[in-house]
Amino acid sequence: SQTIHQWPATLVQPVGSPLSLECTVEGTSNPNLYWYRQAAGRGLQLLFYSVGIGQISSEVPQNLSASRPQDRQFILSSKKLLLSDSGFYLCACRGKGTGSYEQYFGPGTRLTVT
């Protein structure tokens, strides 16, 4: 079964500073990878997804970007954080060929922009 690691677990950053969140996956090859944001008291918003190395699709225009430099590594970045970037960031993966489309989630990163 797949395991998703995310770090850091928590992060407090000032407005205007850069951001790098990392997600790595074990137990599967060539997965689909996803970044979600969960704002306080709200549901999950899909930010980016990737179906392979170097392939990134953005769901919502924003201050963030994503990259997939390796098969099982997914990075969320920003050059200059905004207050509105605060939230709980979740990485998820779906193994290809599973036939049932469920996604498995990492433990999340709590980002507070001050």
Place this chain on the structure above:
Amino acid sequence: AQSVTQLGSHVSVSEGALVLLRCNYSSSVPPYLFWYVQYPNQGLQLLLKYTSAATLVKGINGFEAEFKKSETSFHLTKPSAHMSDAAEYFCAVSDRTGTASKLTFGTGTRLQVTL
């Protein structure tokens, strides 16, 4: 396009009482449906999934859900609530077209369990 509606952002039940969390879906293709649970400051954990086999699906922690095509519903139930069930629950529907395999989530239902 797919969508999910969860009725009731907050549900409160007594310990030992029936849990019923409602989910209605809209999908242009036969759906795959999921329930996830999220404990505070944790990621989402898959509770159960419907993938067009049996309409009554059993999951972890004593939860089950029934797919009703005529009602476009996939409600989550548990016969007897336990304090440890207090969490947020999300219903999701899968986009089975293309390679992205995206999930569309409902806005969530927070379950409170009281003594």
